[in-house]
Amino acid sequence: MIYADNAATTKMSEAAINTMISVMNDNYGNPSSLYSFGQKAKEILEEARNEVATLIGTANPREIIFTSGGSEADNQAIMSAAALGRKNGKMHIISSAFEHHAVLHTLERLKKEGFEITLLDVHEDGLVRPEEVKEAIRDDTALVTVMFANNEIGTVQPIREIGAICREKNVLFHTDAVQAIGHLPINVSEDNIDMLSASAHKFHGPKGVGFLYARKGIKLTNIIEGGAQEKGRRAGTENVPGIAAMATALKEACASLNENAEILKKHRDRLISALNEIPHSALNGDADNRLPGNVNFCFEGIEGESLLLLLDDKGIQASSGSACTSGSLDPSHVLLAIGRVHDVAHGSLRLSIGEDVSDEEIEYIISSVKEVVEYLRGFSPVWRDLMAGKTPFIL
Numbered sequence: 001m002i003y004a005d006n007a008a009t010t011k012m013s014e015a016a017i018n019t020m021i022s023v024m025n026d027n028y029g030n031p032s033s034l035y036s037f038g039q040k041a042k043e044i045l046e047e048a049r050n051e052v053a054t055l056i057g058t059a060n061p062r063e064i065i066f067t068s069g070g071s072e073a074d075n076q077a078i079m080s081a082a083a084l085g086r087k088n089g090k091m092h093i094i095s096s097a098f099e100h101h102a103v104l105h106t107l108e109r110l111k112k113e114g115f116e117i118t119l120l121d122v123h124e125d126g127l128v129r130p131e132e133v134k135e136a137i138r139d140d141t142a143l144v145t146v147m148f149a150n151n152e153i154g155t156v157q158p159i160r161e162i163g164a165i166c167r168e169k170n171v172l173f174h175t176d177a178v179q180a181i182g183h184l185p186i187n188v189s190e191d192n193i194d195m196l197s198a199s200a201h202k203f204h205g206p207k208g209v210g211f212l213y214a215r216k217g218i219k220l221t222n223i224i225e226g227g228a229q230e231k232g233r234r235a236g237t238e239n240v241p242g243i244a245a246m247a248t249a250l251k252e253a254c255a256s257l258n259e260n261a262e263i264l265k266k267h268r269d270r271l272i273s274a275l276n277e278i279p280h281s282a283l284n285g286d287a288d289n290r291l292p293g294n295v296n297f298c299f300e301g302i303e304g305e306s307l308l309l310l311l312d313d314k315g316i317q318a319s320s321g322s323a324c325t326s327g328s329l330d331p332s333h334v335l336l337a338i339g340r341v342h343d344v345a346h347g348s349l350r351l352s353i354g355e356d357v358s359d360e361e362i363e364y365i366i367s368s369v370k371e372v373v374e375y376l377r378g379f380s381p382v383w384r385d386l387m388a389g390k391t392p393f394i395l
């Protein structure tokens, strides 16, 4: 099997698994218990917090709140900024059109509660323009939230510039960095970030654990009420094995970040140039400002779902931008946001490769995709009409 869906989730690293097992076996105490066995678990928790804080460029571990993952961190960051805004009569939030649903759906909820939401255009290249952020900021803007890197098309946003604008205008800035952390260099201080969301399972850690970075002084609203864990900011007995494993995974990912990026970029660019040879196809998102392991294409005249199933038969695990598989007929909001029309957006393929992929596997992916696209077009009525000139080609 060739696993090319690392944007959906990653395989846990051996070191992270070992950390998790050892904590589960030897340190299963409750960090809130006062006896020494509980306090040992507490120590593990705080070591992980220090580690994570250092790895994202802050000296203050109290700015790290452990959560159940990226979605919870996004919810907490946005709901907190909204609560602060409401208190100060600031009811306007700025975001982008192609955020993860954890952000977009939270914003929809706030809209129902009376907030005004501005979604910035991400243009054809999948990039937010910092000057457009600047123009959109108003006196009543409570928050700007723009993702670090997009989960479908991999485009990497000018986060530092956007952060600088927010600093200058005195507006809170949150970034969903779930796809970026452990894959791109991130430093919350240098990148002018007030709040950042992360999830362990996107960087070879376990599922169901993540964290929110919130700069000192930002009052957080609880999403989960209960005990006084996480300094009263997130109730519930801490997932100590998961948190410890997350710290191990992040440390490992950051230590080999440049090396991994080099390897991935080489494979990525080979995939891009080879798949570009397929007639009536197009890369989605900017070719350079993108995650080292992300390739996302549209192929005219086919359905992404059929493409995925046939690739699966060939042992290749990939993903499509289309949400048809999840019961919706709408194509990906991300592909629509970069201006792909419905028919084209339906024929998309995302390959998110891992560091351990070989040259041979990349060549096998290329020949398989070419073969499957040609095969599907062979009996596609849409393709027949395109070829007959009944409908014009878009790509």
Ligand SMILES: *Cc1c(COP(=O)(O)O)cnc(C)c1O
Binding pocket: 007, 008, 068, 069, 070, 071, 072, 074, 100, 102, 147, 149, 150, 151, 176, 177, 178, 179, 199, 200, 202, 208, 209, 210
């Ligand atoms: C995966 C992902 C999330 C959600 O993270 P979970 O830990 O699965 O809740 C949020 N944002 C982005 C960009 C993601 O890729």
